[in-house]
Structures are given as structure tokens and as C-alpha cells.
Amino acid sequence: MDRRWSVHAATRSRRGLLTRTIAGHWRLVAGGAVLAAGHQAGEAAVPVIIGIVIDEAISTGRPAELVWWLTLLAAVIAALSLCFRYSLRMEERAAFEGAHGLRVALAARVLDPAGGAEHGRLAGALTSTATGDAQRAGDVNLALPRAAAAVFGLLVAAVALLRISVPLGLLVLLGSPVLLLLAHLLCRPLERRSHVEQERAAEASGIAADLIAGVRSLKGIGAEATAADRYRRTSRESMAAAVRAAGAQARLDGAMLAVNGVFLAAIALVGGRLAAHGEISVGELVTAVGLAQFLVWPLSLFSWVNGQLAQARASAARIAAVLTAPPAVPLGGATLPRPVRGRLRLRGVTHAGLSAIDLDVAPGELLGVVTTEPAEATALLQCLTRDADPAAGSVQLDGNPLSGLDPDDVRATLLVAAHDAELFADSLLDNVAAAASTPQTLERALAATGMHELADALPDGLDTAVSERGRSLSGGQRQRATLARALAADPPVLVLHDPTTAVDAVTEAALATGIRQTRQGRTTLLVTTSPALLSATDRVVFVHGGTVAAAGSHGDLLRAHPRYRAAVLT
Structure with a gap:
């Protein structure tokens, strides 16, 4: 132990x-x-x-x-x-x-x-x-x-x-x-x-x-x-x-x-x-x-x-x-070899809503993942963030099973930005800067999410105080701030879960472009049903019934797969 x-x-x-x-x-x-x-x-x-x-x-x-x-x-x-x-x-x-x-x-x-x-x-x-x-x-x-x-x-x-x-x-x-x-x-x-x-x-x-x-x-x-x-x-x-x-x-x-x-x-x-x-x-x-x-x-x-x-x-x-509560996952002591390339593989993963799912993500790829059931997305995120280990199968990063790695090292390398991520009682800028590795990554994240334009509508700009859990902000403002924080962290692998559900269509399109530009050359998964975000991806994987039902570009899947079309357009 x-x-x-x-x-x-x-x-x-x-x-x-x-x-x-x-x-x-x-x-x-x-x-x-x-x-x-x-x-x-x-x-x-x-x-x-x-x-x-x-x-x-x-x-x-x-x-x-x-x-x-x-x-x-x-x-x-x-x-x-x-x-x-x-x-x-x-x-x-x-x-x-x-x-x-x-x-x-x-x-x-x-x-x-x-x-x-x-x-x-x-x-x-x-x-x-x-x-x-x-x-x-x-x-x-x-x-x-x-x-x-x-x-x-x-x-x-x-x-x-x-x-x-x-x-x-x-x-x-x-x-x-x-x-x-x-x-x-x-x-x-x-x-x-x-x-x-x-x-x-x-x-x-x-x-x-x-x-x-x-x-x-x-x-x-x-x-x-x-x-x-x-x-x-x-x-x-x-x-x-x-x-x-x-x-x-x-x-x-x-x-x-x-x-x-x-x-x-x-x-x-x-x-x-x-x-x-x-x-x-x-x-x-x-x-x-x-x-x-x-x-x-x-x-x-x-x-x-x-x-x-x-x-x-x-x-x-x-x-x-x-x-004395038992751990949710066993603690492995190994650390990932550096540098991290960002190749992600799921082999026969069975957990909650997932059933023997196989998934390959190439280093530097911007991959969209669409699920027909919220439980499937939740199960995938739990496995990736090691909140739980799959009942069967394995999740590998650069060929190393996550179950054998130090969870701290995994989460610093493979960051899962949850849909309901919280903000803290601090200034808007400090909430974003807390995760930034360098001033340059902070500025790129702010630009990619349009935080400067958002700040113009706030009384003290980026120095505006945010109440606990960000309740003083609107849903869209809170989402943009949490997205900026995730991008500012600049991890080798980033997983974003529905990061734009509370913003308008124009802002969503701008955020899709910003994510793609900021994450260029870094592995990124977008777990979402947003057409604007999916159109910016290199490839989309469609999960239905707990397994991969189809894969291809967003446009190809829209034309060829009725269930995918129903999932993202309704």
C-alpha cells in the first residue's frame, strides 16, 4: 500500500x-x-x-x-x-x-x-x-x-x-x-x-x-x-x-x-x-x-x-x-519518460458505459470524440483522468499503461478539463494564470479564448474579482475562463469536455479556431457534440453503444452516418 x-x-x-x-x-x-x-x-x-x-x-x-x-x-x-x-x-x-x-x-x-x-x-x-x-x-x-x-x-x-x-x-x-x-x-x-x-x-x-x-x-x-x-x-x-x-x-x-x-x-x-x-x-x-x-x-x-x-x-x-477509505485507483510509482510525445491508446477498455473500446490518438492530433450517451463520455473521462481504472483493458500514454504510473505525473501530463470545472475566489487573471507555465502560454491562452474582449465588459477588466465558484460570472464567461486556464497549462495531452455549451455560435467558432491554433503540435481530445468544434478537428471518433461505431472527418460522418448526424445536429 x-x-x-x-x-x-x-x-x-x-x-x-x-x-x-x-x-x-x-x-x-x-x-x-x-x-x-x-x-x-x-x-x-x-x-x-x-x-x-x-x-x-x-x-x-x-x-x-x-x-x-x-x-x-x-x-x-x-x-x-x-x-x-x-x-x-x-x-x-x-x-x-x-x-x-x-x-x-x-x-x-x-x-x-x-x-x-x-x-x-x-x-x-x-x-x-x-x-x-x-x-x-x-x-x-x-x-x-x-x-x-x-x-x-x-x-x-x-x-x-x-x-x-x-x-x-x-x-x-x-x-x-x-x-x-x-x-x-x-x-x-x-x-x-x-x-x-x-x-x-x-x-x-x-x-x-x-x-x-x-x-x-x-x-x-x-x-x-x-x-x-x-x-x-x-x-x-x-x-x-x-x-x-x-x-x-x-x-x-x-x-x-x-x-x-x-x-x-x-x-x-x-x-x-x-x-x-x-x-x-x-x-x-x-x-x-x-x-x-x-x-x-x-x-x-x-x-x-x-x-x-x-x-x-x-x-x-x-x-x-x-x-482509511480505500483508494479509488492503485498508486503506481513510475513516471513517464521525457519528452512526452502524446500518443494515446485505449485497448479493449470496458468501464461503466464503455464496452471493449479501442482508440488511437496520434501525437499532435486534434481528435473529436462524440458519444450518444453522457454516461459514455463520463466513463471515458474517468479512465483518462484516472479517477477510476477500467474493469478491463488498458489506457496507454506513449506505450505506458496509466495504471502503472504515478497519478500526479499522469494528471500533470494528461490534463482533463471537466465540463463543470470550478473557478476560485480570486481575480479573473489570477484564475487563468494559476495554471500557466510561462507568460507566453498565458498570453496565447488569453488570446485564443478572447479573454481581453470579455474583460472589456467587466468593471476591472482581467483584475475583476471572481466570487466563489465563479458565480459572479455568466455561464459563458465562466466557460471561457476555465478554457483559458486549461490552455494556459499547456500539457502534452489535453482533454476538453464540452467547453463551449454556454457561449453563442459566433464565439464558439472563434474558440474552435483558437483551440486549434494554440494546441498546434500537441495532442488534444475534444469530447463534444458541437459542430463548430468538431469541424476544427483533424478526425472524429463516434462512440455508440459503448464502442467505436465510426471514425473520419466531421464532414464525412455527417454525410455518411445518420446516427452521428442526429447526435451533433439535434
């Missing part, structure tokens, strides 16, 4: 992923735990010192001792305040850095050349995993130091109570494990419902993102009401899951609060009875009651920590599912 897509063995389960997140920031986690423990020790020391003040200073009437113990109390309060401040800083930093590390790992897996992470997942769902789930899993670095501090606080309180009275100390030491076990059992429904909540939220986010991206198409076919109903149903399911998760959290908090209250009442009751029988002093009673009140914080922390860990485990399972 190639190291670039495989994940460290520790991330193959939710527990391993959380362990790795903690281990990657162990210094911050350990430092936060030590400082938080110092804070809890200080909090426990306060009622102890107050009890000593009552017994040793106030009751004896010695002002010097009173001043000494009050000074010590002030120092303890200052120390515990500093411990709390800096422990929280370290814990928060560990949590955010842990979440950031998970987001980086998720982004790397989604963008991995082998693909596969996106299989069966909407883009919005992956975004939800990389944001909400990553943060919840990262919060384990916040929960663990606080859990350690709570345990330490309980131990300090138990030792202090043992010094006052063995029964009080044993009550805390024996009762605390029972509370921990109870909290663990009560958090299980929260873990299950938190997982479902995140699943539904991710699904709702994915559908929302898809609907926003396709809002123009939905309006064009009048499907707004149907799309809104679909999102409404998904959103309600997400809301119901969130309410169920919140209910589980509320029940956990309520149950732990009630149990904690009973526990603290028992400590106060035992301490009061001991004081009434003269077994402990007034100062020790004050200390016992103060420690009982102090225990509210560490005991409530157990409830909070268990809730956080339950959510972290659920989110970690979702993250691990993405990180």
Missing part, C-alpha cells in the same frame, strides 16, 4: 486516532494536566487552611498566627488562579492544534491522487467532518487534563478528610470510583446519539452545498420546490437527531448532578454527626463542609468529561472512516 494514501496504523480505529491526537501534543496535555492539578490542589487547600485558621488562630486569639495563615491563604489563592489561567491556555492550544492536525490529515486524504475518500460522501458532508468532527475529536486534549485534575482534586480532598476522620476519607475514596463507573454507563446513549447527530448534520450540510451550487440549474428546470422539500426533510431529521443528542446530554448532566448532590449531602451529614459527637473540632467541621463544597467541581467535571469523550469517540469514528 502506498505511503501517500495509507494512514498510520494508529488511525485505523477511533481509539487509535484519539491516541495519536493526544500523543502528538503530549507536552501541552501533560503541562495542562499538571497545572490543572495544581489548581485543584489549591482549591482543596483553601477550606483546609480556613479550618486551621479557626482552630489555631481565631479560637486561641493569637493575631500573629492569624496574619500568617491569612497570608498563606492569599498566596494559595494567587497560585491556584495562575495555575488555572495557564492550564486553560495549554489545554485550549492542545485542543485546537489537535483539531487542526486532523483537518490537515482529512484534507490530505480527500486531495490524495488515489481518490476514494469522497466515495458515497457529499462535499458538504466531508466539510462537516473536517470542521465539527475534527474539533470534537481535538477536544479530547481539553478533556483529559481536566479529568486528571479532577481525579487529583478528589485524592487531595480524600487525604485531607482522612486526616480529619477516617470515615469521611473512606467515603470519598470508595464513592468516587462508583461515580466514575456510573458516569461511564450513563454516557453511552450520548455517544450513540452524538454519532447519529453528526451523520445527519453532515448529510444536511452536503445537500445544502449541492443545492446552492446548482441553484441556477434548479431554477432553470423549475425544481426549486422539490429541492426545498428534500432539504426540509433532511434538515428536520438533523434537527431531531440534534434534539435527541441534546436530550441525552441533559439526562446525563441531570443524573450526575443528582448523584453528586446525594454524595455531597452524605459527606456533610457524616461530618455533622462526627462534630456533634465531639469527634472532630469546629474548624475540622468547617474544613469538611468546605471540602464537600469543593468536590462539586471535580465531580461535575466527571460528567462533562464523559460527555466530551463520548462525542469525541463518535466523531473520531467518522474521521477514521474517511482517513
Whole structure:
């Protein structure tokens, strides 16, 4: 398995992923735990010192001792305040850095050349995993130091109570494990419902993102009401899951609060009875009651920590599912011999809508490919871009099977410009220039696509800011910009899929001429049914029924092949 897509063995389960997140920031986690423990020790020391003040200073009437113990109390309060401040800083930093590390790992897996992470997942769902789930899993670095501090606080309180009275100390030491076990059992429904909540939220986010991206198409076919109903149903399911998760959290908090209250009442009751029988002093009673009140914080922390860990485990399972998703294609390690001539061959390729198709493209040829079914074009593009390998047959570039090559090297050499390629939130010029290898190729691409004339109609010319996904441009403007970007990349082999469906006939004819001139001597495939583009090609291959039905010039096929004529003229 190639190291670039495989994940460290520790991330193959939710527990391993959380362990790795903690281990990657162990210094911050350990430092936060030590400082938080110092804070809890200080909090426990306060009622102890107050009890000593009552017994040793106030009751004896010695002002010097009173001043000494009050000074010590002030120092303890200052120390515990500093411990709390800096422990929280370290814990928060560990949590955010842990979440950031998970987001980086998720982004790397989604963008991995082998693909596969996106299989069966909407883009919005992956975004939800990389944001909400990553943060919840990262919060384990916040929960663990606080859990350690709570345990330490309980131990300090138990030792202090043992010094006052063995029964009080044993009550805390024996009762605390029972509370921990109870909290663990009560958090299980929260873990299950938190997982479902995140699943539904991710699904709702994915559908929302898809609907926003396709809002123009939905309006064009009048499907707004149907799309809104679909999102409404998904959103309600997400809301119901969130309410169920919140209910589980509320029940956990309520149950732990009630149990904690009973526990603290028992400590106060035992301490009061001991004081009434003269077994402990007034100062020790004050200390016992103060420690009982102090225990509210560490005991409530157990409830909070268990809730956080339950959510972290659920989110970690979702993250691990993405990180360990199998690749869409195996990764070959070979690179193409240079220079690349651009000879492309398909031999017996069977995939989706294709059936044992054979195709030869000579170096430097401008070839048109016409399919009668969109699925056939999609299958061809998937094989060429190595989004998937064919079920049978092979795709070869300069005699080298693509399945044995590094996908990064293949995609840098054989560029497939998809029909729905996206623009980024940047200037129009920067969107095109991002792919340009040299200033000369950039200028040729701009000229070939008439971008200078297009820019004249924009407020800031080529420096006009483009909104996300190019939504601020018309369909034709967006297509010309994405075509210019593909031409500016100037790869040895370029595949263009329907690059002119949103432009007028005059512009389409000009673009056909520009493509031919710019790609002179470089292998180019035009997967389209546009007569203007096909008339500029050297040869056209007609794919029908998943196989090559005819080949020849555009004019010859128009005259001799009725099905081809119907495909390009209707």
C-alpha cells in the first residue's frame, strides 16, 4: 500500500486516532494536566487552611498566627488562579492544534491522487467532518487534563478528610470510583446519539452545498420546490437527531448532578454527626463542609468529561472512516519518460458505459470524440483522468499503461478539463494564470479564448474579482475562463469536455479556431457534440453503444452516418 494514501496504523480505529491526537501534543496535555492539578490542589487547600485558621488562630486569639495563615491563604489563592489561567491556555492550544492536525490529515486524504475518500460522501458532508468532527475529536486534549485534575482534586480532598476522620476519607475514596463507573454507563446513549447527530448534520450540510451550487440549474428546470422539500426533510431529521443528542446530554448532566448532590449531602451529614459527637473540632467541621463544597467541581467535571469523550469517540469514528477509505485507483510509482510525445491508446477498455473500446490518438492530433450517451463520455473521462481504472483493458500514454504510473505525473501530463470545472475566489487573471507555465502560454491562452474582449465588459477588466465558484460570472464567461486556464497549462495531452455549451455560435467558432491554433503540435481530445468544434478537428471518433461505431472527418460522418448526424445536429 502506498505511503501517500495509507494512514498510520494508529488511525485505523477511533481509539487509535484519539491516541495519536493526544500523543502528538503530549507536552501541552501533560503541562495542562499538571497545572490543572495544581489548581485543584489549591482549591482543596483553601477550606483546609480556613479550618486551621479557626482552630489555631481565631479560637486561641493569637493575631500573629492569624496574619500568617491569612497570608498563606492569599498566596494559595494567587497560585491556584495562575495555575488555572495557564492550564486553560495549554489545554485550549492542545485542543485546537489537535483539531487542526486532523483537518490537515482529512484534507490530505480527500486531495490524495488515489481518490476514494469522497466515495458515497457529499462535499458538504466531508466539510462537516473536517470542521465539527475534527474539533470534537481535538477536544479530547481539553478533556483529559481536566479529568486528571479532577481525579487529583478528589485524592487531595480524600487525604485531607482522612486526616480529619477516617470515615469521611473512606467515603470519598470508595464513592468516587462508583461515580466514575456510573458516569461511564450513563454516557453511552450520548455517544450513540452524538454519532447519529453528526451523520445527519453532515448529510444536511452536503445537500445544502449541492443545492446552492446548482441553484441556477434548479431554477432553470423549475425544481426549486422539490429541492426545498428534500432539504426540509433532511434538515428536520438533523434537527431531531440534534434534539435527541441534546436530550441525552441533559439526562446525563441531570443524573450526575443528582448523584453528586446525594454524595455531597452524605459527606456533610457524616461530618455533622462526627462534630456533634465531639469527634472532630469546629474548624475540622468547617474544613469538611468546605471540602464537600469543593468536590462539586471535580465531580461535575466527571460528567462533562464523559460527555466530551463520548462525542469525541463518535466523531473520531467518522474521521477514521474517511482517513482509511480505500483508494479509488492503485498508486503506481513510475513516471513517464521525457519528452512526452502524446500518443494515446485505449485497448479493449470496458468501464461503466464503455464496452471493449479501442482508440488511437496520434501525437499532435486534434481528435473529436462524440458519444450518444453522457454516461459514455463520463466513463471515458474517468479512465483518462484516472479517477477510476477500467474493469478491463488498458489506457496507454506513449506505450505506458496509466495504471502503472504515478497519478500526479499522469494528471500533470494528461490534463482533463471537466465540463463543470470550478473557478476560485480570486481575480479573473489570477484564475487563468494559476495554471500557466510561462507568460507566453498565458498570453496565447488569453488570446485564443478572447479573454481581453470579455474583460472589456467587466468593471476591472482581467483584475475583476471572481466570487466563489465563479458565480459572479455568466455561464459563458465562466466557460471561457476555465478554457483559458486549461490552455494556459499547456500539457502534452489535453482533454476538453464540452467547453463551449454556454457561449453563442459566433464565439464558439472563434474558440474552435483558437483551440486549434494554440494546441498546434500537441495532442488534444475534444469530447463534444458541437459542430463548430468538431469541424476544427483533424478526425472524429463516434462512440455508440459503448464502442467505436465510426471514425473520419466531421464532414464525412455527417454525410455518411445518420446516427452521428442526429447526435451533433439535434
